[in-house]
Amino acid sequence: MNSSKKKRIILCVVSVASMLGVQVAFADTWSGGRSSALRYTYYDSSVSTYGYGGSFDSARNNWNSISSKVFIYSSLSYNDPKADVYYVGNSSDPTLIGLTNAYKDHSGTLAFTTDLWAYCTVTIYDNNMKSNNMNSSQVISNATHEIGHSLSLDHPYVTSNSAVMKKGIQSIGPTTYDKSELKSKWGS
Amino acid sequence: MILNTKLKAAAAVIIASTLGIGGYSIYRNSQIHSNNSIAQAPASDEELSVISLDANYIKFDNFLDLSTTADLIVTGKPLENFTERQHYVSYFPNDQNHVQDFYTLSNFKIDKIIKQPPKESLKNGEVIQVGESVSIIDNQ
Numbered sequence: 001m002n003s004s005k006k007k008r009i010i011l012c013v014v015s016v017a018s019m020l021g022v023q024v025a026f027a028d029t030w031s032g033g034r035s036s037a038l039r040y041t042y043y044d045s046s047v048s049t050y051g052y053g054g055s056f057d058s059a060r061n062n063w064n065s066i067s068s069k070v071f072i073y074s075s076l077s078y079n080d081p082k083a084d085v086y087y088v089g090n091s092s093d094p095t096l097i098g099l100t101n102a103y104k105d106h107s108g109t110l111a112f113t114t115d116l117w118a119y120c121t122v123t124i125y126d127n128n129m130k131s132n133n134m135n136s137s138q139v140i141s142n143a144t145h146e147i148g149h150s151l152s153l154d155h156p157y158v159t160s161n162s163a164v165m166k167k168g169i170q171s172i173g174p175t176t177y178d179k180s181e182l183k184s185k186w187g188s
Numbered sequence: 189m190i191l192n193t194k195l196k197a198a199a200a201v202i203i204a205s206t207l208g209i210g211g212y213s214i215y216r217n218s219q220i221h222s223n224n225s226i227a228q229a230p231a232s233d234e235e236l237s238v239i240s241l242d243a244n245y246i247k248f249d250n251f252l253d254l255s256t257t258a259d260l261i262v263t264g265k266p267l268e269n270f271t272e273r274q275h276y277v278s279y280f281p282n283d284q285n286h287v288q289d290f291y292t293l294s295n296f297k298i299d300k301i302i303k304q305p306p307k308e309s310l311k312n313g314e315v316i317q318v319g320e321s322v323s324i325i326d327n328q
Binding site: 044103167 | 236237238239240241242243244245246247276277280282283284285286287288289290291319321322323324325326327
């Protein structure tokens with residue numbers, strides 16, 4: 001990696017706006033993302049190390065029976081260029097339970113939600129899920145939420161909608177609203 | 189300064205609004221990552237773009253919930269400009285291109301203490317370190 005060619009950027013998280021009471025008009029799907037929702041994913045070794053393989057399986061399958069244009073397969077090869085990568089990590093922010101990072105290429109260039117992504121990483125944070133005593137249903141819901149981001153679904157702007165894409169600890173899978181948004185992005 | 193984890197969790201939320209960079213603050217838990225890298229501070233005139241990452245957070249629906257959960261509530265101001273603070277990024281061990289965590293540490297001078305736990309003895313005028321989920325990193 002040639003750092004002299006790197007451009008410095010500021011990374012932040014979008015949930016900050018609602019925490020501070022700022023009204024921001026989010027679209028519920030992003031214009032960018034992967035070119036297809038028929039895709040592969042690879043589980044980093046951290047997933048089995050922390051024991052979240054079953055949770056990610058369930059979360060992945062939550063999105064697999066909604067649209068014929070959406071299916072997330074499991075990949076065994078890390079070098080599969082088409083594969084998203086799922087991780088289990090730890091965060092210094094004690095309220096962060098999940099994060100999705102999009103990349104433009106395989107050299108670590110982060111992408112905007114309006115960009116065409118090469119792939120993305122989905123992370124759930126073990127230390128914070130445990131410190132908040134999240135049960136298995138809540139962990140699966142959290143993983144489903146993050147995988148939803150990998151499918152270009154945003155947090156719902158209208159917060160009265162029941163949706164797995166709403167922020168916070170929940171115990172639900174994709175709702176009618178989530179399914180509608182998924183189909184609007186990728187087709188039926 | 190050593191503060192317990194619960195305090196670290198709660199303090200930040202309240203301090204955030206005083207920092208003025210839209211950040212969500214926490215005290216840094218230095219035990220979390222051993223492979224943090226410190227980003228080189230950019231030149232002050234360097235143009236920085238912002239990438240917002242999508243996350244799932246423990247949510248507070250109102251100020252009462254937020255203030256009740258917080259162990260420490262203070263007002264004050266950071267002592268350095270944003271670009272001059274300590275920017276940390278950690279990557280997953282199996283792929284140094286994949287960001288695991290990121291935050292910025294800021295020296296923060298307390299003007300007023302609104303709430304603190306009995307075990308702490310912070311005073312007005314004291315400087316504490318505050319972490320925020322925002323950082324400067326290198327990108328293509």
